[in-house]
Amino acid sequence: MLRNTDSSYGWAAIALHWLMALAVFGLFGLGLYMVDLTYYDPWYRDSLALHKSIGVLLALVWTLRLLWRLLNPTPRDLSGSRVQALGAHAAHVLLYAMMLALFVSGYLISTADGRAIEVFNWFSVPSTLTGDNQEDLAGMVHEWLAWGLIALVALHALAALKHHFVDRDATLKRMITVIKQEQKP
Amino acid sequence: MKKLLIAASIGLAAMTSANTQAATYEIDTKGAHAFVQFRIQHLGYSWLLGRFNTFEGQFEYDAAAPEKSAIEVTIDTASIDSNHAERDKHLRGEDFLNVKEHPEASFKSTGFESTGEGKGIISGDFTLNGVTRNISFPVERIGEGEDPWGGYRAGFMGKTTLKLADYDITYNLGPASTHVEIELHIEGIRQ
Known part of the structure; x- marks a missing residue:
């Protein structure tokens, strides 16, 4: 069952959710790691290239997921x-x-000087806005937002666990597997 | 007649001595006829060039009395521009210029020693990353004269090499990149 129903998420929504969760954690960790690398570290350049490439792809998946959400019923x-x-x-x-x-803020850091963002030597995202000290402002926003998002993700996970262990409902379970609709007699 | 001549020559002498009062020149940053350039080795394989886009200052100068030369320049460290936003962001951060804490770098001359026509060694206090050190470096006059718009201009250049660690910049860029060359090219408009 690919599509959502009134009571359960479909496989597409479940896959998109966990794919994005993985990417968000990965990008957060990679981001923290790469900003402290020394210049002579073999990963100094590749870590940033990877962060930007995954970030752009995640933005595309984000768009897809939002569309899918709007085209499907949301389980009650x-x-x-x-x-x-x-x-x-x-x-x-x-x-x-x-x-x-x-x-947006990540994009504005890397494209502040008119450079495009290369995505895995596959395609590139061109620059649009370029302003004075844009990379610094966008960088600050990007860092604070990253911490904010991780805090909110933690709250989101705690809430899911509360549903599972305290309320003992299927909220978490239905994001892990498709729950068959109860057959009405 | 003789008296008049004496009086005139005294007057003239007084005028010329008044003329040796060095004139003040405002560095023409508005018209961007002034540059604070730097260059540093990248890995030992090439030179990386950059500049500070925002700075201001003035100098005192008189060709007849070069020993009175003096200069003061203040540089906005956040205006560093190496033509790469990601690198500039890094350079402004704590690993390098720490511009949040030290938004200004400055040079204030304390002495000038003439070494020939239009040449000399200037010494002064240079502040970078919150560290002030007395440095001296050679400067030379490129030219001076009236400009086509009714003003009078004089231009100079000076060049020095700084050890980054002297200014508490210790991020490891490799053994070829421990020093940075700074070039000051300025044109001043006489006030």
């Missing part, structure tokens, strides 16, 4: 509390928004 909230459901929705919207802001 299982908390039974309107406040909790609203909170969860707000957190999800914020996750998307922060990722988008991270893509």
